[in-house]
Amino acid sequence: MALVAPTDSRTPAGATDRPSVPPGAAELPVARVRQAAQGDAGAWRELVDAYAGRVFGLLQRQCSDRDLAEELTQATFVKLVEKLRRSPSEASGGYEERGRFESWLFRIATNTLRDEMRRRKRQARPTDMSPGATSGGGGGGGGVAGEAAAP
Secondary structure: OOOEOOOOOOOEHHHOOOOOOOOOOOOOOHHHHHHHHOOOHHHHHHHHHHHHHHHHHHHHHHHOOHHHHHHHHHHHHHHHHHHHOOOOOOOOOOOOOOOOHHHHHHHHHHHHHHHHHHHHHHHHOOOOOOOOOOOOOOOOOOOOOOOOOOO
């Protein structure tokens, strides 16, 4: 899984000689997160090195599909770049630095998975909307069949 710095799409995240931060290790300092948000490629690599494996592990545990987890890890970091560039005061804004960065990032990952599952569910629904194709008769009244509506 090769995530790249948002400012240079040719630099693979693994091109650094720093080891990945093991699970349970201390978070990146907020200053490094801010530097990554401002486009610092080195800070971005540190952020990816520190969190990509943990985000992938979280997503793989939740969806039990390695390929999907890899795809969603990429999507999570794309969303992270977008959100870090926003002001926290904007709707769906950036990191507010009140809570742990890791928790915020994991929430982005979980929401990314949830969005994907909703998208897949919508695609799986039948497109035939003729009266006989759907269950429930389409009345929407929720009453018992054959009963007249109360006046």
